[in-house]
Amino acid sequence: MSLRGFIAALTLLSAAVLPATALAHKESDAYVNLHTDPANPNALLGQFDVALRDLDFALGIDSNHDGNITWGEVKAHRDAIERYVLPNLAIKGDGLTCQITPTGQMIDAHSDGAYDVIRFKALCDKEVPDQLTILYHLFQDIDPYHRGIISVYARGQTSGAVLGPQNTSTTLNLNRPDRWRQFKSFVIDGIWHIWTGPDHLLFILSLLLPAVLICVRRPRTLFDPGVWQPATRFWPAALELVKVISGFTVSHSVTLSLSVLGFVNLPSRLVESGIALSVIVAAFNNIYPLVTRRAWVVAFAFGFIHGLGFASALAGLKLPPVAMAVSLGGFNVGVEIGQESVVMPLIMLAFVIRKSSFYRVGVLRIGSWIIVAIAGLWLYQRLFDVTIPALAFLTPS
Amino acid sequence: MRRLLLAFGWFLAMPCLAGQETPYVPARDDIVLQTVASISDPRVRAFGTLRAVLNQDPHDVTRAVKLAEAYLDYGRDTGDARYLGRAEAVIAPWLSHSPAPIPALLVHATILQSRHYFAEARAQLRSILDRDNDNAQAWLTLAAVAQVQGDMRAARQACAHLLTSSDPLIPGACLSSLNAVTGNADNAYRVLTTLWPQARAEPVAVQSWIQGILADTAKYLGDEAGADIHFRLALQLTPEDNFLLADYGDFLLDHKRPQEALDLLKNESQSDTSFLRQVYAEVALGVPQAMTDAQQMASRFAALEVRGTRTYQREQAGFELFVQHNPHRALELAQQNWTVQRAPEDMRVLLEAALADGKPEAAQPVLDALAMTRLQYPIIVSLVVQVKAQMAARPPALAVPQTRSAASVPGRPGG
Numbered sequence: 185m186s187l188r189g190f191i192a193a194l195t196l197l198s199a200a201v202l203p204a205t206a207l208a209h210k211e212s213d214a215y216v217n218l219h220t221d222p223a224n225p226n227a228l229l230g231q232f233d234v235a236l237r238d239l240d241f242a243l244g245i246d247s248n249h250d251g252n253i254t255w256g257e258v259k260a261h262r263d264a265i266e267r268y269v270l271p272n273l274a275i276k277g278d279g280l281t282c283q284i285t286p287t288g289q290m291i292d293a294h295s296d297g298a299y300d301v302i303r304f305k306a307l308c309d310k311e312v313p314d315q316l317t318i319l320y321h322l323f324q325d326i327d328p329y330h331r332g333i334i335s336v337y338a339r340g341q342t343s344g345a346v347l348g349p350q351n352t353s354t355t356l357n358l359n360r361p362d363r364w365r366q367f368k369s370f371v372i373d374g375i376w377h378i379w380t381g382p383d384h385l386l387f388i389l390s391l392l393l394p395a396v397l398i399c400v401r402r403p404r405t406l407f408d409p410g411v412w413q414p415a416t417r418f419w420p421a422a423l424e425l426v427k428v429i430s431g432f433t434v435s436h437s438v439t440l441s442l443s444v445l446g447f448v449n450l451p452s453r454l455v456e457s458g459i460a461l462s463v464i465v466a467a468f469n470n471i472y473p474l475v476t477r478r479a480w481v482v483a484f485a486f487g488f489i490h491g492l493g494f495a496s497a498l499a500g501l502k503l504p505p506v507a508m509a510v511s512l513g514g515f516n517v518g519v520e521i522g523q524e525s526v527v528m529p530l531i532m533l534a535f536v537i538r539k540s541s542f543y544r545v546g547v548l549r550i551g552s553w554i555i556v557a558i559a560g561l562w563l564y565q566r567l568f569d570v571t572i573p574a575l576a577f578l579t580p581s
Numbered sequence: 582m583r584r585l586l587l588a589f590g591w592f593l594a595m596p597c598l599a600g601q602e603t604p605y606v607p608a609r610d611d612i613v614l615q616t617v618a619s620i621s622d623p624r625v626r627a628f629g630t631l632r633a634v635l636n637q638d639p640h641d642v643t644r645a646v647k648l649a650e651a652y653l654d655y656g657r658d659t660g661d662a663r664y665l666g667r668a669e670a671v672i673a674p675w676l677s678h679s680p681a682p683i684p685a686l687l688v689h690a691t692i693l694q695s696r697h698y699f700a701e702a703r704a705q706l707r708s709i710l711d712r713d714n715d716n717a718q719a720w721l722t723l724a725a726v727a728q729v730q731g732d733m734r735a736a737r738q739a740c741a742h743l744l745t746s747s748d749p750l751i752p753g754a755c756l757s758s759l760n761a762v763t764g765n766a767d768n769a770y771r772v773l774t775t776l777w778p779q780a781r782a783e784p785v786a787v788q789s790w791i792q793g794i795l796a797d798t799a800k801y802l803g804d805e806a807g808a809d810i811h812f813r814l815a816l817q818l819t820p821e822d823n824f825l826l827a828d829y830g831d832f833l834l835d836h837k838r839p840q841e842a843l844d845l846l847k848n849e850s851q852s853d854t855s856f857l858r859q860v861y862a863e864v865a866l867g868v869p870q871a872m873t874d875a876q877q878m879a880s881r882f883a884a885l886e887v888r889g890t891r892t893y894q895r896e897q898a899g900f901e902l903f904v905q906h907n908p909h910r911a912l913e914l915a916q917q918n919w920t921v922q923r924a925p926e927d928m929r930v931l932l933e934a935a936l937a938d939g940k941p942e943a944a945q946p947v948l949d950a951l952a953m954t955r956l957q958y959p960i961i962v963s964l965v966v967q968v969k970a971q972m973a974a975r976p977p978a979l980a981v982p983q984t985r986s987a988a989s990v991p992g993r994p995g996g
């Protein structure tokens with residue numbers, strides 16, 4: 185190709201060679217908002233915002249061609265705009281089409297310019313249904329990259345979708361099932377948070393170890409094992425443990441909720457160090473018991489700081505009040521399930537081997553020493569911002 | 582879970598938008614609500630003519646491509662991205678043909694690339710070149726896309742394919758823009774200066790392109806005065822060029838000339854990219870308008886996020902860092918942006934965000950890329966020094982409380 189021909193072919197040259205900077209505006213959007221009508225259970229009140237820029241391109245509403253669209257020109261084209269825009273939106277309630285009628289015209293200032301607002305009413309055959317299907321085809325023929333941003337406000341909840349030529353319809357559930365799915369997903373998050381958080385597990389484990397034994401004589405020194413007797417029956421031991429876990433649950437639920445809702449905000453270094461300290465205290469109490477009867481008090485007290493730690497998993501969560509309650513509830517339940525699933529098998533195992541000296545010495549004493557050591561290293565790491573590579577596999581995620 | 586939430590732009594960003602706009606009824610009929618393209622503009626009149634020509638023979642792909650290119654040029658000149666979609670609509674009927682006509686595919690590749698769908702654009706260009714290995718437009722576009730993706734080898738190969746044409750201007754500029762970011766900026770500047778007299782005979786778009794590369798090359802060489810001259814020359818040639826305005830605006834801000842940046846951009850506030858630089862300038866100057874304009878900019882980003890557009894992540898990362906003082910979010914955006922584009926400005930924002938968020942290890946991909954390209958841009962060199970110092974100050978991969986300050990980062994309003 186000769187240079188002349190080449191340059192002529194390069195009509196797109198400037199666009200071709202500067203791909204790195206974004207164009208100046210977002211592309212074309214329109215917004216459809218639907219609200220339930222407090223006065224009429226069969227109706228939805230709608231607002232359809234379409235950019236004047238787009239309407240001018242499609243219909244030519246700048247009548248005098250001066251490059252300025254005035255309110256007078258927009259009003260003069262109201263009929264034409266409604267006849268052009270509204271047939272491209274269909275609302276179906278449980279499969280039945282709702283009748284759309286325009287009710288007013290206004291203007292809305294969006295971040296990229298002025299939009300014509302078509303107010304309308306959608307009248308459905310029956311009460312606003314459980315499932316709302318929205319079909320959207322606006323500007324499909326003149327701009328395949330146009331998007332319709334749909335928001336539905338019904339029964340105290342908000343849902344929405346982004347529609348375009350590749351995705352012309354959406355079905356929104358206005359009823360409970362979504363909440364249930366949301367709840368479940370947070371339960372699973374909670375379970376994983378416990379299973380992948382060795383510090384929380386070690387804290388519970390430390391409280392669990394002595395539950396199958398009764399301290400007959402406290403140790404007099406650090407190296408005195410004291411005298412322990414195996415618990416005679418399983419259920420009292422289990423009950424003791426239930427108390428421990430419940431105390432822990434109550435307090436961590438409180439701080440978890442306060443923290444996620446933004447009422448409490450402690451530096452994570454402090455919280456993480458506090459958690460490490462709690463593990464040390466719980467494990468040390470097995471070596472040199474200070475609290476033997478009411479272990480649940482220890483669990484309850486340190487639960488507050490663990491709750492703040494759990495909250496880190498939900499940091500940044502912002503939801504409407506009901507959805508927030510569902511999510512927090514779900515997460516708490518998940519944390520609980522995660523704990524029980526670890527504790528229950530272990531307490532049974534501990535009960536079986538409680539009479540052996542291996543349990544009393546190897547598990548309770550040496551095990552507790554190991555826990556103190558690990559948690560001590562955590563505390564050192566977290567307080568002084570250092571890393572201990574050998575500990576990486578035990579570093580809570 | 583956070584990532585899961587991010588995937589649904591609507592859910593995250595909609596609450597920021599909802600209730601922000603309140604519809605109103607304008608007080609008088611003569612109130613101007615919106616300026617639009619007017620037929621007093623010859624480019625807009627040409628749309629009508631080209632459309633009429635196309636309607637006479639709707640099956641003629643050349644006529645459709647002419648109209649689509651007119652839309653793209655206009656969209657680029659005015660910065661109005663809506664014209665990308667309008668151009669796409671014009672060629673859409675041919676894209677479903679098999680095989681699709683090459684001119685229509687070229688337009689489509691340009692649209693994909695403008696939307697930062699670089700991988701898709703490359704695939705499209707590859708398929709064109711499989712059928713027509715001498716397509717200069719495709720090679721040039723491929724060179725530009727590969728370069729912005731940081732694939733310097735593919736970019737160099739694409740530029741080399743242009744050398745077969747008898748004239749050195751286009752391949753020279755292609756290779757120079759590549760050399761400018763791969764440690765040969767001196768050489769690039771010399772070559773471009775030599776080529777310049779020849780470019781004078783070309784259309785202003787080509788002249789402005791050459792001056793733009795010269796400006797960037799001078800900038801990478803740390804030659805402030807030289808870059809300034811080339812930016813001004815380019816803007817004289819194409820005064821409304823949205824890309825140049827943003828580029829020159831950044832340059833002025835980097836060299837502590839916010840008042841000049843504000844003067845340059847204050848009439849361009851309809852453009853998101855110009856408006857962003859205007860906000861930076863206002864913040865740097867400490868003018869009262871900065872607050873409201875920053876909010877306005879935030880709502881523009883929210884509107885983009887709702888529709889799922891990710892084209893502006895580089896810009897948004899900078900905004901989160903220097904205006905919203907949210908280095909954590911800035912780093913997330915800069916990292917996502919890095920998966921899409923790897924130009925010097927993308928390196929820079931990732932370095933800046935990693936530094937400000939106290940996670941120097943997050944900038945490792947940039948250090949790796951720089952080891953390959955050996956870019957000499959002084960601003961990046963100094964950021965790299967800071968990142969390495971921060972890395973040395975403490976071992977990597979350690980969760981620590983973050984230093985939430987952008988004050989140590991040079992060249993942008995902040996602190």
